Amino acid sequence: MTQVACGIDIGGSGVKGALVDLGTGEFIGERVRIETPQPSTPEAVAQVCRAIIDRLGVGPDVPVGITFPAPIVRGTVVFMANLDKSWEGVNVDELMTRVLGRPSHALNDADAAGLAEVAYGAAKDVPGTTIVTTLGTGIGSAVIVDGTLVPNTELGHLEIDGHDAESRASTHCKEILDLSWKKWAKRLQRYYSHVEMLFSPDLFVVGGGVSRKHEKFLPLLDLRTPIVPARLLNTAGIVGAAYEAARTAR
Structure with missing residues (x-):
């Protein structure tokens, strides 16, 4: 290379x-x-x-x-x-x-952010399926299987409980509704549980600016899949x- x-x-x-x-x-x-x-x-x-x-x-x-x-x-x-x-x-x-x-x-x-995390960041040397999500104005996503990208997934737009997922669980939603970390984590729990059910991934990586405060919300999630903060950020x-x-x- x-x-x-x-x-x-x-x-x-x-x-x-x-x-x-x-x-x-x-x-x-x-x-x-x-x-x-x-x-x-x-x-x-x-x-x-x-x-x-x-x-x-x-x-x-x-x-x-x-x-x-x-x-x-x-x-x-x-x-x-x-x-x-x-x-x-x-x-x-x-x-x-x-x-x-x-x-x-x-x-x-x-x-691109997902590939970076797999090549150099939190998902490096993790086999199988990694799903990288970016929490921000919306919810971006990248699905990588054994290093191969499945391009253009829009997992932030999954319909969950009759709502576009990112309209309920994005960082923007947390801010405009002034949700506590605990209340926001309940919404994230619903989102990540649904994605977990669909894909059975080996790892979730959570990016976006809010991942700098990952200790406030990631420990509140109860998933079978390991979920870790992104490393490369901006x-x-x-x-x-x-x-x-x-x-x-x-």
């Missing part, structure tokens, strides 16, 4: 990038961040990505992986919520390969994108 790759994480407010040491999963040098252009059209965002790799001094033979806040099916954006609607139907791999002047590989942001998207780009480039 290539020892260095570049990861770029595209979000609604900022585009972030860094070079990644694929042996350790750590950044090489500084992370670069540029505001997401408005309107956030494909060409405008691609030019920002070009500016990031130029500032990082990314060599022409270094693979580039790009995360998106949307499902990516065979390189193409299926639908878009957090960037300009003109992204829908765009083949990101082709666009970025043209603008960046090198082969580029796009994937969903939650999938570096996971970039690291996972770089890791997958290097694997794809082999």
Whole structure:
């Protein structure tokens, strides 16, 4: 596997990038961040990505992986919520390969975070099925089986007790309803029990900013499956994108 790759994480407010040491999963040098252009059209965002790799001094033979806040099916954006609607139907791999002047590989942001946790974080060397969830505005998910990603799962949108799961159990829901850790944990219990029943995973990894306070809520959950906090946190998207780009480039 290539020892260095570049990861770029595209979000609604900022585009972030860094070079990644694929042996350790750590950044090489500084992370670069540029505001997401408005309107956030494909060409405008691609030019920002070009500016990031130029500032990082990314060599022409270094693979580039790009995360998106949307499902990516065979390189193409299926639908878009957090960037300009003109992204829908765009083949990101082709666009970025043209603008960046090198082969580029796009994937969903939650999938990238999941791959990073399996390759370098809390799920490293865990065989079988790992489900990584990110608790935040919604609930993102990544399902990885023996190191192979099952892309574009949307387990935050499972219907549980007549509700979209993330509308009841996300961190955002905890905040707007001012739920105590105990009350929120009851909602998480219902969510993770349901996912456990569907998949019988070997490990749950919980990411998102709230995972920094994992001791407040993870011990309150009663599951058969081990459940642990994520390790990479805000570096996971970039690291996972770089890791997958290097694997794809082999």
